[in-house]
Amino acid sequence: MGAPTSPSSRSAPGRRQAEADDDTMVDLHAAVARRLERHDHRYTPGRRHLVETLARVARPVTLPQISSHSDELPQSSAYRNLEVLERCGVISRIAGSADHAHFELAEPLVDHHHHLVCVSCGSLQDVHLDDELEALVDAELAQAAAAAGFTPTNHSLDLHGYCHNCEPDR
Amino acid sequence: MGAPTSPSSRSAPGRRQAEADDDTMVDLHAAVARRLERHDHRYTPGRRHLVETLARVARPVTLPQISSHSDELPQSSAYRNLEVLERCGVISRIAGSADHAHFELAEPLVDHHHHLVCVSCGSLQDVHLDDELEALVDAELAQAAAAAGFTPTNHSLDLHGYCHNCEPDR
DNA sequence: GGTGTGAATGAGACTCATTCTCACTAACGT
DNA sequence: ACGTTAGTGAGAATGAGTCTCATTCACACC
Known part of the structure; x- marks a missing residue:
């Protein structure tokens, strides 16, 4: 690992x-x-x-x-x-x-994925990203981590915003 | 004062x-x-x-x-x-x-950055990623978000692992 | 069929980070 | 000066999550 x-x-x-x-x-x-x-x-x-x-x-x-x-x-x-x-x-x-x-x-029991995090109601939703982009991110993170003496296990990528029930205040 | x-x-x-x-x-x-x-x-x-x-x-x-x-x-x-x-x-x-x-x-008061999160001691450390990669990620996330009726405000990308004080168990 | 061992359960007590309350003080506008 | 509003600090309150402990379950081995 x-x-x-x-x-x-x-x-x-x-x-x-x-x-x-x-x-x-x-x-x-x-x-x-x-x-x-x-x-x-x-x-x-x-x-x-x-x-x-x-x-x-x-x-x-x-x-x-x-x-x-x-x-x-x-x-x-x-x-x-x-x-x-x-x-x-x-x-x-x-x-x-x-x-x-x-x-x-x-x-390991479900596919690698990330989350849409609603900053208003706190609910979470799954998102899947392109494998190629995932690989890019992993590669660059690994490099940055190494420079900091950090041993990575996995990454998490959240998108914060408003879910469809929680439109930005109006 | x-x-x-x-x-x-x-x-x-x-x-x-x-x-x-x-x-x-x-x-x-x-x-x-x-x-x-x-x-x-x-x-x-x-x-x-x-x-x-x-x-x-x-x-x-x-x-x-x-x-x-x-x-x-x-x-x-x-x-x-x-x-x-x-x-x-x-x-x-x-x-x-x-x-x-x-x-x-x-x-807005400091540069955009992400975190190395130590799963052992819980400490956090900053990491900076390449702007180009950031843009890629944002673009693809925005697209995925739109498909889910989600209005994004910002993303966060954490790398989980062991900080240099907390080598994986040995 | 018993019986022993350790994991699992459920109810409730407990912890402790964070938030709330409230009486009081400091700052600003007029 | 005076009223109004924001800020302060001490302690109480909240509440998600954890711990305790007596009891029950599951399985192995006689």
Whole structure:
């Protein structure tokens, strides 16, 4: 991992997060289970539920949003499981400026992508960029990082602005 | 103490944040004062102090770090003033995953730049990218945003990894 | 079929960064 | 001087996220 993550071949399913059909869901669960096992953790119903919700909404969501989609999980368990899933590389936490952190499926389980961040309502949305541009960015960042004695793992690129519900004040 | 000290205000901003010499400091204060005035706020000594600290450290810092550099300001005032300065576009808040938010001088007052984010200790460091690449990124992001009905204001590009004090676990 | 071991759960207490409240003071305009 | 408004500081309040702990579950091995 000298270089930033390239969206290169991994054994895991590199499928689009959106509109997950049953097949991709099965693959996803298998991949998640494998990751949990590797860390000596179990793929319990609660965790399964979280993963399934994240896969279905296909965008970064907060814990309250997850709960509202179906609150089968008490808050403390939900947070604990999100943390476990994060440590196992299944999901990633986006700390943003909104009140709550956002969670999404982690990169090897979904395609590399970035976010549109609404500065008004704090909501997040995925964007995909051209691979070539990604490579350019990675290359130049890697170079700049090296100069600063920094060991990169991955980059994140957010576009801040107003989502379609939050037109700039009018 | 009266008015801001620089009547000669040559177009101040656009300067590098690091190693601010006295001249740039004078310019900076003038620019900040102008912004505050525009919002009917005063450039009080406490605010001056915050701006000066941020200019001197030349990297995003947390409130405890600001205080440790010289705690002339009670916590509640510091937070309140940071908020005012943020609303006036003088500083920007970086919410990150660290315990504390980081603060830095806002973009029009310093050059456009990005951050190296240490995933281990949470510290931030500035990086500058090639203008051409920036333009490319902006162009493509703008296009993607338009497709999503999103009105962009600016982008942020972070490189996550390990700073030179926090080599990957060994 | 028991039984032991360690992970998982849920309820609630707790932490702690940040924000709010409020009484008070400093600055500016007239 | 006087009124009005912004700023101050101390402490209380808020609230997202974490921790504790008693209990339950899952699985292996007898």
